[in-house]
Amino acid sequence: MKLNINGEVKEVDDAYADGVLVWAIRDGLGMMGTRYGCGAGICGSCTVHVDGVATRSCVTPVAAVVDTEITTLEGLVAEDGSLHPVQQAFLDEQVPQCAWCMSGQMMTAAAFLEQNNTPTPDEIIDAMKNNYCRCGCYHRIKSAVAVAADTMATEKAGGIA
Ligand code: FES
Ligand code: FES
Structure with missing residues (x-):
């Protein structure tokens, strides 16, 4: 399975395909900038951008974002390393x-x-x-x-x- 994250197409193990986005990001890709809190779409700690829209990754099915552009906290950093x-x-x-x-x-x-x-x-x-x-x-x-x-x-x- 491929996901477009932070401007790169990344290969994610198919084991994460039926789950929610936060685990594909954290466990599948080892990107720990995205946090897990309530797991119920309430607290906001897992927020990423999906096509520029703030989205709670703990309640977002991976299947819903395969053709989108996802941005995580890591992706806010500019190419030259400067912070957003x-x-x-x-x-x-x-x-x-x-x-x-x-x-x-x-x-x-x-x-x-x-x-x-x-x-x-x-x-x-x-x-x-x-x-x-x-x-x-x-x-x-x-x-x-x-x-x-x-x-x-x-x-x-x-x-x-
Ligand atoms: S972990 Fe709380 S909204 Fe996602
Ligand atoms: S929950 Fe500790 S800084 Fe916000």
Whole structure:
């Protein structure tokens, strides 16, 4: 079975074909950036992008994504190794505590900011409200998303972030 992940066609053992995407990514491909939390589509920690849309990989059948472009946290990193503005902002704002939710937080934020890089504070809260953080890092998450939005808006305008 082949999956298009982070711009590469990767061979995944057929044993994962009838399961959900998170296990094809983590166990089938050994890519540990995608986390597993509730396993029920609730917490958001397993979020990846499927054709650019934030998607919960714990409840997404592999069969539903064979002809899509999947992006994981690893795939947000640019070819030259530079971090995505969301990743950089989460580092700079020292957002994580245990970090278990953080992959999903960043993937959700990155997909959101692709659609809206001039969000209001309320729009950020609304976009991130279904990604849970057991450590309660919500204020820093909100700050980091705002910082990333500024960076992305500046980059899009052709300026230096
Ligand atoms: S592990 Fe997928 S939503 Fe919680
Ligand atoms: S940083 Fe621990 S769950 Fe969010």
